[in-house]
Amino acid sequence: MKITSAEFVKSAFERSHWVTDGRPEIAFLGRSNVGKSSLINSLLQRKGLARTSNTPGRTQSINFFLINDAFYFADLPGYGYARVSKTMRKDWGKMAEEYLANRKELVLFIQLVDSRHKPTELDLNLNEWLKIHGKNSIVVATKSDKLSSNTLVKSIRGIKDELPESNVIAYSAQTAKGRDEVWSEIEKSLAKF
Numbered sequence: 001m002k003i004t005s006a007e008f009v010k011s012a013f014e015r016s017h018w019v020t021d022g023r024p025e026i027a028f029l030g031r032s033n034v035g036k037s038s039l040i041n042s043l044l045q046r047k048g049l050a051r052t053s054n055t056p057g058r059t060q061s062i063n064f065f066l067i068n069d070a071f072y073f074a075d076l077p078g079y080g081y082a083r084v085s086k087t088m089r090k091d092w093g094k095m096a097e098e099y100l101a102n103r104k105e106l107v108l109f110i111q112l113v114d115s116r117h118k119p120t121e122l123d124l125n126l127n128e129w130l131k132i133h134g135k136n137s138i139v140v141a142t143k144s145d146k147l148s149s150n151t152l153v154k155s156i157r158g159i160k161d162e163l164p165e166s167n168v169i170a171y172s173a174q175t176a177k178g179r180d181e182v183w184s185e186i187e188k189s190l191a192k193f
């Protein structure tokens, strides 16, 4: 995909803030600090468009980015960050589920997991939820540059064992490994819209 434009549109803290023009949308989901915002910047080749941070729990809203004036990326807040308050955790659940369940524009759910680890309990729950609800989704295993190629192969195999029904793509925001593969999935989903 040739990126002609990519712009931050808005941060949504509640349903009334969601964008409403009906363009197709791709959602990025995964636990806090897994690399959602970095993946978005890497796919768009725009450093700093989506804000990244070493501090988990940085993204607290659904952030919408308009690409080529044609479709949206939605950067969701990370889940599973223990140190946010209970109220905030409940809010995440409410906001995310409301969005995931009701958003008709969603053509693809990109679930991120850390390539170095087995999926967490929450990763498994989300994956199951996506499958049960028949959502079109792929799994992107981030930070693959942190593993040697041998270890990466083993680790990805372990992730596939845990998520047997998912297409798992190893990714690195640092080297752009996996970029073409993820774009090809995005393009396929957009073509069906």
Ligand SMILES: Nc1nc2c(ncn2[C@@H]2O[C@H](COP(=O)(O)OP(=O)(O)OP(=O)(O)O)[C@@H](O)[C@H]2O)c(=O)[nH]1
Pocket: 030, 031, 032, 033, 034, 035, 036, 037, 038, 039, 051, 052, 053, 054, 055, 056, 057, 058, 059, 077, 078, 079, 142, 143, 144, 145, 146, 171, 172, 173, 174
């Ligand atoms: N080496 C390496 N580091 C990465 C990669 N992707 C993300 N990181 C680092 O991981 C940290 C978290 O990345 P973010 O993109 O902010 O993660 P996030 O999932 O958006 O986090 P929240 O918004 O807090 O949920 C940052 O320090 C990134 O630089 C990658 O592919 N390779």
Ligand SMILES: [Mg+2]
Pocket: 036, 037, 038, 051, 052, 058, 059, 075
């Ligand atoms: Mg983020």
